[in-house]
Amino acid sequence: MFKPYTITERWPATNPDIIQLYSVDTPNGLKVSAMLEECGLAYEKHLVSFSDDEQHSAEFQSLNPNGKIPAIIDPHGMDGNPLGLWESGAILIYLAEKTGRFIPSDHHARYRTIQWLMFQMGGIGPMFGQFGHFHSYGGANIEDPYALERYKGETQRLLTVLNERLQNRTWIMGNDYTIADIASWPWVRALTVHYEARETLELSNYPNVTRWLNLCLERSASVAVLND
Incomplete structure (x- = not known):
């Protein structure tokens, strides 16, 4: 059923009739897990071990040649045929269209929603990730402060954009x-949970973001994936 994806040889499906998710609970991985929970879709999660470099294995790359999580196989794509898909933003759009949920039907509102999705994909994700690298992970050992200050400033700028967007919303x-x-x-969430950067980023300056994040985290689907 899943040919030509040899990924299922390394991570066999217990129930090949439901969506197969290959992921880790990084921010990008959590996106798709949360969407699947929100949509109430049955899925089977397979853990891809970064420590074993499994994302670069031939089996994983049979599905995603870019060697990044998350990736899915839906045995029942919208045309009835199996669909393998990677890139978290593409997966979110696909699942929204498949279920008719979490994306507006009105064309203008639909593309404005995709616009803000792309804001995350092209801005928040890459810039927050680079900030985290230089603040909390391997890059923190670099003495030259330029990289950290660059990504800190860009992270704060993006938080300002999001904070202003959430004003009265x-x-x-x-x-x-x-x-x-x-x-x-x-x-x-990663800014505090993974990067422990509340004070460094002065997150108290973004009250609308904090309020919104708390509402997101209170959703039952979010609770489910974070407690998985």
Whole structure:
């Protein structure tokens, strides 16, 4: 059923009739797990070990040649045929279209939602990730402060954009929780949970972001994936 994806040889499906998720609980991984939970879709999660470099194995790269998590195989794509898919933003759009949830049907609102999804994909994710690298991980050993200050400043700028967007809005798109929120909250959460950068980034200066993040984390789907 899943040919030509040899990934299933390394991570066999217990139930090949449901969505197969290959992931780790990084911010990008959490996006897709949260979306699957929000949509109520049955799925089977396979842990890809970074310590064993499994994301660069031939089996994993049969599905994602870029060697990055997350990736999915849906045995029942929208045309009835199996679909393998990677890149978290693409997966969120696919699942939203498959279920008709978390993306507006109105064309203008739909593309504005995708616009804010791309803001996360092209801005929040890469810049927060680089900040975390130089603040908390391997890059923290570099004495030259330039890289850290560069990514700290860009992270704060992006937080300012998000904070202003959330002024007088419950969610990024207003009254409706969408894939824009699902894509973004795992990365904002990472600033404190993984990078321990609350004081460094002066996160108290972004009260709308804090309020919004707490609402995201209170959702039952978010609770489920974080306690998995």
